[in-house]
Amino acid sequence: MLGLEQIKEAAQAIEGKISVKPTIGLILGSGLGELADDIENAVKMEYHTIPHFPTSTVAGHKGQLVIGELEGVNVIAMQGRFHYYEGYSMQEVTFPVRVMKQLGCETLIVTNACGGMNESFKPGDLMLIDDHINFTGSNPLIGPNIEELGPRFPDMSKVYTESLREHALQVAEKIDLNLQRGVYTAVSGPTYMSGAELIMLRKLGGDVVGMSTVPEATIARHMNMNVLGISCITDMAIGESIEGITHEEVMEVAEKAKPIFKNFVRTLLKDGNEQLWAIKEGE
Template sequence: MWEKVQETVQFLQSKCDFVPEYGIILGSGLGKFAKEIKITCSLPYSDIPNFPVSTVFGHKGKLLFGTVGDKKVVAMQGRFHYYEGYSMQEVTFPVRVMKYLGIQKLIVSNASGGVHTNYEVGDIILIKDHINFMPEHPLRGPNEERFGPRFVNMNEPYSKKMIAQAQKIALKNGIKVQEGIYFGLQGPTFETLAEYNMVAKMGGDCVGMSTVPEVIVARHMEIETFGISVITDIGREGFLETISHDEVLQAAKLAEPKVCLLIKKMIEND
């Protein structure tokens, strides 16, 4: 893994002479943040050595280098999921690459199903913690000490400082946000009502199929991390009849301008 990461980093540095401060992972329906980036270099995943290729509709599959305000960023326009058949090491490989390109902070976004009784479709959730219920762990196997320690302290997986910053920006710009605990499941099926009820009883506020592995690996390498989720469906009695991936994308699209503004201001004001 170490050699593959360094090979990919060297390739990207040969194509884009660029040292980003921020890494951004743009999830389902949230790819339009790319318009907020003044792009200096763009590479399709298929051209990048050792990179997987996103197979999910709505994930464009490009790595973007550019600036937001005066901050340099590298953004993944589409992510990888365990349910696509990739290993957890492949799913999280880009996070390790971004670390060695130079990022100090990571912003991850996703779409999720809401189980908290206060959540409605279109709500924006600042992720304050997560519950890992995926069947594989990205750090299983021999530990590479050059990446990070064998046992990772997860007392603050999502930066309290960045959450507080986001709350201030949201208040100033009239954007309604809530905090919540993200529950990670494998997918790709949407949850049954019984599974949604399980998530709620186990302490989750929303549930999705991504983010958790990427955040674990980011924390393994001591990257400060911020997570944001858009509620695209509701996991309660009477709400499950028609949910589809197209509806998830549509719900995320409606919240997209607010999410883009929030992330943009966070980066610019840092």
């Protein structure tokens, strides 16, 4: 089991390599990891060098932590994440978020590539996550609860921090970005969804569908971190007219969306402040 001792061991290994205290954790989804290359004074640590970390096995996920400064903010970025479908437990998938909190991060910005079920969306759009549906069939908080990190029964009614979402909308207006909004639906993968499944998920209230994000966001809220979620819509997943998709096609669209995504996240950081990143709503 990955408990408090393992979290501290991983955090100590990272602290021994860095001279800054990160404020914000970034999880960069498929095809979006290039943003980490912009981090200044960067310290890079491959996952296999960090105690208890899994390793990323998916194309488009580089497999390292990058710690440094981006737009004047100390950040720690995951250049590549872990997924439940890779065979890792939910606890392993979310372990890096636990470590980010141990290192001092109060805010998590989590990103992903996903399929658009809302017919008003189009490939290349960015979507602000207002809420989510966990359809993975599991939960990273199953098992013994670590009371030092959070409550046994955490409230998930407001996972994505309202003040950060308001900030994101203001930034989108400033840079003339047509930022979509909606509900992210998480499934286990690794198969893409059938037409009937996509119709069902849309009827349940989902606007996009993907294979990540919800476990990390859940763990972040368990530890009372602020959470901001951004999806990059790489394909349309309309059940009635689905044409099929490959991972290579997903990566191709994410590649084209990179400049817009990078500009958006960089402006989010530049126009924010310490109070915004550290706010604790509901306390």
